[in-house]
Amino acid sequence: MTLASPGLTSEEAAVRLDRDGPNLLPAKPPTPLWRRVAGQLRDPLIVVLLVATALTAFTGDWTDMTVILLVIVVNTGVGVTQEVRADRAITALSTLTAPTARVVRDGAQREVPAAEVVQGDVLVLAEGDIVPADARLGEAAALLIDESALTGESVPVDKNPGDEIAAGTVVLRGRGRGEVSATGAASATGRIAALMVAAAGLTPLQRRLVGVGRLLAGATVFLCVVVGALGLVRGQPLELMVITAISLVVAAVPESLPAVVTLSLALGARRMAARRALVRRLHAVETLGSVTVLATDKTGTLTEGQMVVRRLWTPAARAALTGTGYGPDGEVEGDAAPEAFAGLLTAAALCNDARLIRGDGEEWRALGDPTEAALLTAATKFGLDRGELNRRYPRLAERPFDSVRKRMSTLHRLPEGRSKVICKGAPEVLLRAPALADDRALLDDAAAEAARLALEGYRVLAVAEADLPGIPEEVPEEGLRLLGLVAILDPPRRAAAGTMAACRRAGIRPILITGDHPGTAGAIATELGIIGPGEPVVDCRALATSDGHSGASVYARATPEQKLALIEDMRADGEVVAMTGDGVNDGPALRRADIGVAMGGRGTEVARQAADLVLADDDLDTVVAAVDEGRRVYANIRRFLVYGLSGGATEIAVMLIGPAFGLALPLLPAQILWVNLLTHGLPGVALGGEPAEPAAMRRPPRPPDQSILGAGLWQRVIRIAVVLTVVTLGVAVWALHTGRPWQSMAFFTLGAVQLGVALGSRARPGSLANPALLVAVAGALLLQLAGLYVPLLRDLLSTEPLAAGDLLVVTALSVLGYAAARLDRILHREPVPEAVR
Numbered sequence: 001m002t003l004a005s006p007g008l009t010s011e012e013a014a015v016r017l018d019r020d021g022p023n024l025l026p027a028k029p030p031t032p033l034w035r036r037v038a039g040q041l042r043d044p045l046i047v048v049l050l051v052a053t054a055l056t057a058f059t060g061d062w063t064d065m066t067v068i069l070l071v072i073v074v075n076t077g078v079g080v081t082q083e084v085r086a087d088r089a090i091t092a093l094s095t096l097t098a099p100t101a102r103v104v105r106d107g108a109q110r111e112v113p114a115a116e117v118v119q120g121d122v123l124v125l126a127e128g129d130i131v132p133a134d135a136r137l138g139e140a141a142a143l144l145i146d147e148s149a150l151t152g153e154s155v156p157v158d159k160n161p162g163d164e165i166a167a168g169t170v171v172l173r174g175r176g177r178g179e180v181s182a183t184g185a186a187s188a189t190g191r192i193a194a195l196m197v198a199a200a201g202l203t204p205l206q207r208r209l210v211g212v213g214r215l216l217a218g219a220t221v222f223l224c225v226v227v228g229a230l231g232l233v234r235g236q237p238l239e240l241m242v243i244t245a246i247s248l249v250v251a252a253v254p255e256s257l258p259a260v261v262t263l264s265l266a267l268g269a270r271r272m273a274a275r276r277a278l279v280r281r282l283h284a285v286e287t288l289g290s291v292t293v294l295a296t297d298k299t300g301t302l303t304e305g306q307m308v309v310r311r312l313w314t315p316a317a318r319a320a321l322t323g324t325g326y327g328p329d330g331e332v333e334g335d336a337a338p339e340a341f342a343g344l345l346t347a348a349a350l351c352n353d354a355r356l357i358r359g360d361g362e363e364w365r366a367l368g369d370p371t372e373a374a375l376l377t378a379a380t381k382f383g384l385d386r387g388e389l390n391r392r393y394p395r396l397a398e399r400p401f402d403s404v405r406k407r408m409s410t411l412h413r414l415p416e417g418r419s420k421v422i423c424k425g426a427p428e429v430l431l432r433a434p435a436l437a438d439d440r441a442l443l444d445d446a447a448a449e450a451a452r453l454a455l456e457g458y459r460v461l462a463v464a465e466a467d468l469p470g471i472p473e474e475v476p477e478e479g480l481r482l483l484g485l486v487a488i489l490d491p492p493r494r495a496a497a498g499t500m501a502a503c504r505r506a507g508i509r510p511i512l513i514t515g516d517h518p519g520t521a522g523a524i525a526t527e528l529g530i531i532g533p534g535e536p537v538v539d540c541r542a543l544a545t546s547d548g549h550s551g552a553s554v555y556a557r558a559t560p561e562q563k564l565a566l567i568e569d570m571r572a573d574g575e576v577v578a579m580t581g582d583g584v585n586d587g588p589a590l591r592r593a594d595i596g597v598a599m600g601g602r603g604t605e606v607a608r609q610a611a612d613l614v615l616a617d618d619d620l621d622t623v624v625a626a627v628d629e630g631r632r633v634y635a636n637i638r639r640f641l642v643y644g645l646s647g648g649a650t651e652i653a654v655m656l657i658g659p660a661f662g663l664a665l666p667l668l669p670a671q672i673l674w675v676n677l678l679t680h681g682l683p684g685v686a687l688g689g690e691p692a693e694p695a696a697m698r699r700p701p702r703p704p705d706q707s708i709l710g711a712g713l714w715q716r717v718i719r720i721a722v723v724l725t726v727v728t729l730g731v732a733v734w735a736l737h738t739g740r741p742w743q744s745m746a747f748f749t750l751g752a753v754q755l756g757v758a759l760g761s762r763a764r765p766g767s768l769a770n771p772a773l774l775v776a777v778a779g780a781l782l783l784q785l786a787g788l789y790v791p792l793l794r795d796l797l798s799t800e801p802l803a804a805g806d807l808l809v810v811t812a813l814s815v816l817g818y819a820a821a822r823l824d825r826i827l828h829r830e831p832v833p834e835a836v837r
Contacts, residue, residue: 006107135178142174264688284612289630297581298514309378311487457523458487507700632692753817760821
């Protein structure tokens with residue numbers, strides 16, 4: 001079919017629509033709620049908690065059972081909610097498709113729903129249209145397409161007849177016609193949607209907790225069976241030993257762990273919200289603390305996402321401009337006076353179709369070509385007023401930009417019947433044009449400067465003009481005089497360099513993956529310190545999608561498939577990868593990374609829905625704050641495990657070793673459960689609110705394959721448990737041989753020394769950074785005393801009140817729990833590596 005033909009008939013379009021289906025993105029069938037819940041309940045740690053619930057119900061410990069059930073419900077609810085939100089990532093792609101499209105049917109233009117566009121349709125495109133399907137152009141007049149959302153290219157692309165255009169891109173300028181080549185799932189947007197279907201895997205913390213759950217469940221059940229068997233051998237009643245063994249299972253399994261994890265993550269999410277970051281998945285907070293690689297997009301993530309003039313060159317002077325955005329902010333740096341660039345910028349502002357307007361928030365935004373908007377902004381910084389220039393030099397005629405001439409020319413009226421022609425365009429074309437009247441040496445110098453700026457990643461425009469004695473009927477392009485060069489760049493965000501440096505100090509390797517030009521990617525990466533001067537940039541056009549990554553730090557011209565492959569390769573190498581991005585082309589990689597971070601301000605809805613963390617103000621500093629928050633969460637989980645496991649190990653050791661010292665049954669089941677409730681309850685959960693340690697961001701990330709119980713944690717548990725066991729058994733044996741109520745003294749000592757460990761485990765002893773822990777420990781200690789002195793509780797726990805002197809002795813010895821935790825922290829203090837001090 002030729003584009004001059006009447007297009008498809010309505011009957012042909014209906015047949016193709018029935019054959020190929022509507023022009024819609026693939027949708028995953030909805031998952032029933034019960035299946036989502038069942039999937040969450042299969043988590044090994046949740047299974048352990050379900051067993052603990054059954055055991056607490058069997059022993060009649062309704063309080064513990066209620067708390068554990070509440071934890072299960074909360075965790076399951078959070079997981080199901082995240083699954084539902086994740087599914088919306090694909091749905092969000094539909095916003096890229098225009099609701100309607102103009103096509104040629106039955107020989108006439110008509111507007112049809114975009115879902116009814118079929119392969120073979122002739123699309124009619126004009127400025128402002130969203131391309132509804134992939135197509136091959138047959139006609140193009142000054143057609144400029146914004147492909148940044150799909151490709152990452154920061155500069156709009158000129159399109160010519162024969163070029164392909166993709167669904168979801170936007171027509172910024174011009175008009176065109178094209179024959180539809182792919183719709184729905186077969187289109188560029190549809191292929192991206194297919195890449196996002198794969199479910200995200202477990203986070204590093206979730207994987208570690210799965211291992212901990214399995215290990216603790218097996219070890220605890222084994223040890224408690226041993227305790228029960230030994231009791232039976234010593235002649236203890238079967239029923240008593242069964243209940244004792246069950247009580248030890250409940251006591252030894254830190255069932256508060258999910259509550260601690262949830263609280264720590266929730267506090268982290270709240271802190272992130274205060275920094276204008278939306279945490280869409282609670283575990284994302286901790287995952288950032290595990291990150292070893294930060295892979296980031298360029299356009300709109302590391303850069304402002306707006307074109308800005310950064311360099312000016314004339315035959316007599318050069319200057320650098322600072323500032324970002326389309327407003328007049330910024331400064332001019334250089335030895336030449338501003339007047340040296342007035343002619344260049346006056347011409348650039350006149351040969352220009354863009355407009356700058358103020359939005360509701362007093363922010364400047366551009367209408368039209370963003371490159372031309374950058375030229376207007378530069379003129380404003382030099383004090384030139386666009387409206388005044390148009391009044392002084394009104395436009396009489398123009399020759400719009402086209403892909404053959406690669407330049408735009410305008411004719412303007414001058415006083416006394418004279419006129420001026422201004423021409424701007426690509427240096428490689430304009431500087432070689434015979435219309436330029438300058439000498440060849442000057443033009444060679446300009447060409448060399450343009451080439452140097454292009455290698456640094458700038459988009460370069462040449463500007464020339466000619467004064468005419470009269471007013472011609474057409475726009476001539478003869479006798480032009482070169483005014484200079486303008487170098488334009490999408491500048492880095494102010495915070496980006498600091499963010500990259502902070503990542504390096506924290507042992508995180510930053511990597512740039514972009515769809516933009518290698519020169520532009522290299523220039524931005526060098527300016528931000530991601531690579532050093534002269535380091536290579538990988539051009540992904542030379543790579544197959546399945547190629548493994550080469551360990552480089554900058555990848556350019558990356559397709560969505562290649563971005564996804566690079567992320568998967570790094571994860572396969574054992575890295576924990578965070579990916580930041582804002583475009584549709586970033587969606588699959590955001591979805592597949594260990595944690596996806598989307599820009600909320602200028603990011604697409606696709607990126608926001610695919611991400612785990614959304615930066616509402618696009619502030620990259622928040623990523624560093626989130627890493628710090630993640631490390632705090634992980635440290636607090638390990639802090640609780642040391643506290644909870646050392647207490648559980650102490651209880652089992654006391655029950656195992658006590659009979660050897662004449663303590664037939666050191667603790668009763670009810671006493672074990674009471675101590676467990678007090679110590680693993682509010683004090684244990686309050687440990688999740690501990691602040692970050694001062695040196696957290698000066699240490700490298702923990703190894704991805706390291707267990708949560710690794711890095712010396714088991715040794716710490718054993719060291720502290722030995723101290724607690726010696727103190728508890730020492731008090732009990734002394735009380736036994738002096739005729740005191742030894743079981744009650746062992747009961748109080750066991751609870752008090754564990755509370756001492758909680759105080760000794762604080763991240764910042766002596767501060768009031770976490771007052772909830774102090775209140776929780778004080779309340780637990782009062783309840784422990786109530787277990788000795790309140791008649792109702794004494795009957796329930798089978799305890800006896802202690803004399804004042806005995807209570808004073810036991811309380812004094814319980815301080816050894818605090819001392820053990822503090823001394824252990826001193827012995828186990830991690831050094832700060834010299835490289836990141």
